[in-house]
Amino acid sequence: QQQVKQSPQSLIVQKGGISIINCAYENTAFDYFPWYQQFPGKGPALLIAIRPDVSEKKEGRFTISFNKSAKQFSLHIMDSQPGDSATYFCAATRGFQKLVFGTGTRLLVSP
Amino acid sequence: NAGVMQNPRHLVRRRGQEARLRCSPMKGHSHVYWYRQLPEEGLKFMVYLQKENIIDESGMPKERFSAEFPKEGPSILRIQQVVRGDSAAYFCASSPPDRGRFTEAFFGQGTRLTVV
Numbered sequence: 001q002q003q004v005k006q007s008p009q010s011l012i013v014q015k016g017g018i019s020i021i022n023c024a025y026e027n028t029a030f031d032y033f034p035w036y037q038q039f040p041g042k043g044p045a046l047l048i049a050i051r052p053d054v055s056e057k058k059e060g061r062f063t064i065s066f067n068k069s070a071k072q073f074s075l076h077i078m079d080s081q082p083g084d085s086a087t088y089f090c091a092a093t094r095g096f097q098k099l100v101f102g103t104g105t106r107l108l109v110s111p
Numbered sequence: 112n113a114g115v116m117q118n119p120r121h122l123v124r125r126r127g128q129e130a131r132l133r134c135s136p137m138k139g140h141s142h143v144y145w146y147r148q149l150p151e152e153g154l155k156f157m158v159y160l161q162k163e164n165i166i167d168e169s170g171m172p173k174e175r176f177s178a179e180f181p182k183e184g185p186s187i188l189r190i191q192q193v194v195r196g197d198s199a200a201y202f203c204a205s206s207p208p209d210r211g212r213f214t215e216a217f218f219g220q221g222t223r224l225t226v227v
Contacts, residue, residue: 006153034215042114042214043202043218044154089153098167098214102155 002027004092005104013109020079021105023090026071030092033062034099035075038087045089049073080109115139115205115219116185123225130190130197132222137207143186144216145178148200160186191225200224 003049005024013019023033034049050064050073052058063076077084090102113220116135124130136143141162142196146154159167160180175193180186188199200223 036218041220043220046143046215048175065143093179098156098159099154100156101146103153104151 002100004090004100004102006090007107008105009103010106011108013077013080013107014078015082015109015111017109018081019075019080019084019107019109021075021088021090021107022057022072023074023102024070024072025060025092025100027092027094027100028071029094029102031062031095034091034093035062036089036091038089038103039103044089049110077107080107082109082111085109115140115203115217117201117219117222119201119222120220121223121225122222123227124168124193125227126194127192130193130226131187132201132203132224134188134189134203134205134219136186136203137217140207140217142206142208143180144204145186145188146202146204148202148221149197149205154202157188162176169227190226192223193224196221199225 010077035047036044037047038044048059050066052068060079066073068071083106087104087106089104091099093099118133143160145157148154156170158171158178175191177189200221202221204218206216
């Protein structure tokens with residue numbers, strides 16, 4: 001019940017396209033859902049986050065869509081750029097403490 | 112303001128040796144978290160500490176692993192008698208004191224442990 005399932009495992013998108021990564025959770029006690037971006041050899045960095053009382057949050061080219069009834073949330077990267085090539089992790093947390101991470105999606109944006 | 116500092120960045124240990132990983136949180140941060148990342152996998156929570164207290168160690172293996180965050184100095188993750196399965200990237204994250212809402216946890220660059 002503590003798991004967060006993430007798909008796809010890897011994704012190739014052409015420059016200018018839309019990248020979509022999906023996550024699903026089971027524990028309805030989770031109250032915050034961040035997305036992290038990780039470049040090789042680096043630690044994860046917070047990209048964007050959402051609370052379950054909001055259905056969508058947009059920051060620049062990055063949008064989170066949240067479906068509370070389905071217990072699913074997704075990250076959309078509009079106008080994907082080669083610099084977006086990285087591994088993306090969805091996560092969930094309850095009570096502002098430990099993060100439960102998805103297994104990651106390796107995104108490659110081709111020029 | 113320096114970020115979360117982890118050292119060493121790379122650590123090679125022979126089976127049976129001890130590995131000691133250090134994490135200095137960001138200035139003003141009193142909460143430290145340790146995560147382990149196995150190859151091609153997501154990060155798994157290990158332990159959550161505040162100064163001189165272990166708050167949640169539900170992700171720590173029961174044997175050989177220990178963590179501390181003393182009043183002075185960095186947080187230490189200690190792995191005794193390392194085995195090949197301990198080879199992974201270990202990330203530390205820190206966050207400021209709670210203010211009744213989620214506060215971003217900032218991650219260090221990790222320590223990559225290789226057991227040979």
